[in-house]
Amino acid sequence: xxxxxxxxxxxxxxxxxxxxxxxxxxxxxxxxxxxxxxxxxxxxxxxxxxxxxxxxxxxxxxxxxxxxxxxxxxxxxxxxxxxxxxxxxxxxxxxxxxxxxxxxxxxxxxxxxxxxxxxxxxxxxxxxxxxxxxxxxxxxxxxxxxxxxxxxxxxxxxxxxxxxxxxxxxxxxxxxxxxxxxxxxxxxxxxxxxxxxxxxxxxxxxxxxxxxxxxxxxxxxxxxxxxxxxxxxxxxxxxxxxxxxxxxxxxxxxxxxxxxxxxxxxxxxxxxxxxx
Numbered sequence: 001x002x003x004x005x006x007x008x009x010x011x012x013x014x015x016x017x018x019x020x021x022x023x024x025x026x027x028x029x030x031x032x033x034x035x036x037x038x039x040x041x042x043x044x045x046x047x048x049x050x051x052x053x054x055x056x057x058x059x060x061x062x063x064x065x066x067x068x069x070x071x072x073x074x075x076x077x078x079x080x081x082x083x084x085x086x087x088x089x090x091x092x093x094x095x096x097x098x099x100x101x102x103x104x105x106x107x108x109x110x111x112x113x114x115x116x117x118x119x120x121x122x123x124x125x126x127x128x129x130x131x132x133x134x135x136x137x138x139x140x141x142x143x144x145x146x147x148x149x150x151x152x153x154x155x156x157x158x159x160x161x162x163x164x165x166x167x168x169x170x171x172x173x174x175x176x177x178x179x180x181x182x183x184x185x186x187x188x189x190x191x192x193x194x195x196x197x198x199x200x201x202x203x204x205x206x207x208x209x210x211x212x213x214x215x216x217x218x219x220x221x222x223x224x225x226x227x228x229x230x231x232x233x234x235x236x237x238x239x240x241x242x243x244x245x246x247x248x249x250x251x252x253x254x255x256x257x258x259x260x261x262x263x264x265x266x267x268x269x270x271x272x273x274x275x276x
Contacts, residue, residue, distance in 0.1 A: 002050055004057040011060060015046040018062060032072070033062065033080045048164065049108050053116075061111070061119065067104030069121055071132060087119070087130050089137060099152045099161065107164035114173040122167035122178050125149060127188060142188050142195050145180050160238050168247040168254065177254050179242030185256055200242060200256055200263050 003010045011032075012019050018033035037043055045066040053059035058074040068088035076083040091100060103124040112118040121128045121138075125146050128138035144165075148155060155161035160181075168177040176188040180197070187196045240258075247254045253266040 002052045002060065004052050005055050006057045009057065011050050011052060013047050013050040013062065016043075018047065018050050030078075032074075032078070033070075035064075048106055051109065051111065053111050054113050055116075061109055063106035063109040063121060065101075065105040067101065067106060067123065069106060069109045069119065069130070071119065085132070085135065087121075087132075087135050087138075089128070099156065102156075102161055103149075103152070105164075108167040110167055110169050112173045113169060113171055118173070120167060120169060120176060122165055124161065124163070124165075127167065127176055127178055127186075129190065140190070140193070142176075142186075144178060144186050144195075148181075155238075158238065160241075163241060164243065165241075166244045168245050170247050170252065170254075171250055175247075175252075177245050177247055177256075179245060179256070181238055181241045183240040183242060183258060185242055185245070187254075200258050202261075 001010055001012050008023055010021050010023065012021060012029070013033075016034065016036040017031060019029040020032050021029045033047070035045060035047065045064050048063045048065055050062040051060060053061075059072065060074075061069055061071045063069050066088075068086050070080075070084040070086050072080065072084045074083060089104065091104070106121050106123055109119060109121045112120070117132055119130045119132065121130065122144075125148070126144055127142045129140040129142075131139045152161060165179045169175070170177075174189065174191055176186075176190065178186050178188070180186060183200050184197050185200055187198075188194070189196070242256055242258055245254060245256045251266070253264065256263045256265070
């Protein structure tokens with residue numbers, strides 16, 4: 001569900017349909033998107049996320065398991081196929097394989113809170129930044145779990161390949177937050193094009209974080225301490241996955257859920273210096 005910025009309407013979505021509701025009317029809804037085929041056996045995609053524009057009540061978007069994002073403008077038309085602008089990575093046909101459609105499934109799509117020209121999305125392996133003036137390919141890509149690309153068969157057998165990870169945007173649109181395996185969280189600095197990865201863990205008796213911190217710039221991680229495949233350590237790491245997070249609507253603070261605990265990270269100032 002997603003509420004409009006004027007608090008008059010909200011969107012509800014299931015796997016195949018998106019409905020528009022008015023807060024004052026709980027008996028009637030207007031169907032905006034319907035992906036259900038006439039023959040259910042021909043079903044090829046499901047809706048993965050829907051969200052209103054943070055400032056405009058006539059614009060919303062939804063993401064699909066087929067790997068695309070649709071930005072919809074109700075001022076153009078009330079019918080989905082007439083008002084949607086689609087953003088999708090066009091894969092090279094020669095490089096497609098059995099798992100392509102699965103790992104390209106968009107688990108989360110977010111509007112930029114400050115710039116109408118940009119939207120952000122997360123698929124299984126990476127985070128994409130889209131410029132709405134260019135639909136063919138994202139303007140930037142930050143890899144998150146690309147080190148697992150060689151283990152897709154194992155991930156498919158364990159069903160981990162179907163995991164869906166959240167994506168959150170800072171209030172000033174400069175940072176992105178998303179989860180990963182091995183209790184890791186990624187905080188992406190868009191302006192500096194850096195991707196900081198750190199392990200979410202408890203503090204020791206001295207109050208120090210016992211987790212490990214890694215940082216990499218661009219697309220490749222500088223160092224990855226990865227256990228061998230098919231080991232107990234590897235299986236344990238795959239179960240320690242961080243799927244959900246939330247960014248404070250105004251402050252440079254975010255929260256991450258792990259098991260039955262909530263970890264909150266905030267910016268601190270010490271002698272005019274900043275430490276996150």
